[in-house]
Amino acid sequence: MGSEAEPRAHTGRRRNEATRHAVLAATVGLLRDAEHGPLTLPVIAAAAGVGRQTVYRWWSTPGEVLLEALAEQASAQVPTPDTGSLDADLRVFLERTLRGAAAPATAPVLRGLAREAARDEQAAELLRTFTATRRAALRGLLLRHADRLAPDVDVDLLVDQVYGLLWYRLLIGHAPLDEDTARRLAEGLVAAAGVAPSDWTRSSTGPAGGG
Numbered sequence: 052m053g054s055e056a057e058p059r060a061h062t063g064r065r066r067n068e069a070t071r072h073a074v075l076a077a078t079v080g081l082l083r084d085a086e087h088g089p090l091t092l093p094v095i096a097a098a099a100g101v102g103r104q105t106v107y108r109w110w111s112t113p114g115e116v117l118l119e120a121l122a123e124q125a126s127a128q129v130p131t132p133d134t135g136s137l138d139a140d141l142r143v144f145l146e147r148t149l150r151g152a153a154a155p156a157t158a159p160v161l162r163g164l165a166r167e168a169a170r171d172e173q174a175a176e177l178l179r180t181f182t183a184t185r186r187a188a189l190r191g192l193l194l195r196h197a198d199r200l201a202p203d204v205d206v207d208l209l210v211d212q213v214y215g216l217l218w219y220r221l222l223i224g225h226a227p228l229d230e231d232t233a234r235r236l237a238e239g240l241v242a243a244a245g246v247a248p249s250d251w252t253r254s255s256t257g258p259a260g261g262g
Contacts, residue, residue, distance in 0.1 A: 074099040074106060075120035082117065082163040083156075090117070090167070114177040117164070121181050125151065131188050137196040138241050144192055145213065145233035148185075152217055153228040161221060186210050193244070201245025209240050 077099035081090055088094070090113045096106040110116045128151035132143040151157055164181075167174035189210050193200070200206070216236065220226050 070099075070101055070105060071109070074101060074109075074116060075123065078113070078116045079120050079124070079156075079160050082167070083159040084163075092116075112173070114173050118177055118181060121160070121164075122184060124157070125181075125185060128154075128157075129185075129188070131192055133195065137193075137199055137244075137246060138237060140192055140196070141237035141240055142234055144189065145237050146230050148189075148213070149217060149228035149233050150230070152221055158221060165218070165222060182214060186214060189213060196246075199244075199246050204244050209243060212236070212240065212243070 074095060078090070078095050081094065081098055092106045092110065092113055093103050095113060095116055096103045099106070106116070110119075129144065129147040132140045134140050134143070152161060164174065164178055168178040169175075190206055193206050193209060213236065216232075217228065220228050220232075226232070
């Protein structure tokens with residue numbers, strides 16, 4: 052994996068999974084390091100121990116590599132629950148989201164992405180794309196319970212409350228992103244959505260918390 056001879060066997064769209072994961076992990080590691088300098092494909096290739104042509108063949112820009120790495124990490128850490136209960140779904144989703152963002156391996160990466168976005172438009176677009184995928188996941192969760200939401204509820208505003216809190220606490224560091232915060236945030240969102248506690252569970256499913 053340290054030379055160009057090995058990766059060249061994988062041409063076209065076919066990708067060696069071990070090499071792909073090495074590249075994604077190296078990219079995340081570089082962003083975690085504030086002193087890495089400009090994030091370029093040659094820099095990523097060197098950090099991953101693979102040939103440049105391997106990286107160039109599979110990705111067009113450093114942003115594409117980082118977006119794939121972050122999206123894969125987020126999907127693994129925060130699968131979207133469907134318990135049948137709005138309150139339970141939110142609590143599980145928010146607990147995993149906040150815990151994942153605050154993890155020692157993740158928080159520096161997200162802060163690094165925010166730092167890059169402040170000085171580079173490509174990084175800013177990457178940040179918008181990544182956060183849009185996470186917003187869509189939460190929005191979809193809320194809309195699964197649309198029959199329980201108040202008719203005039205602003206779902207996008209509910210989503211803003213979650214990610215506004217997450218990024219503010221992540222960047223400022225004045226308060227934790229912990230389980231208690233997730234629980235209280237879930238309760239606040241349910242109340243803001245106009246859902247009575249007795250009506251948290253969808254009538255089409257079993258008891259709250261059931262699979």
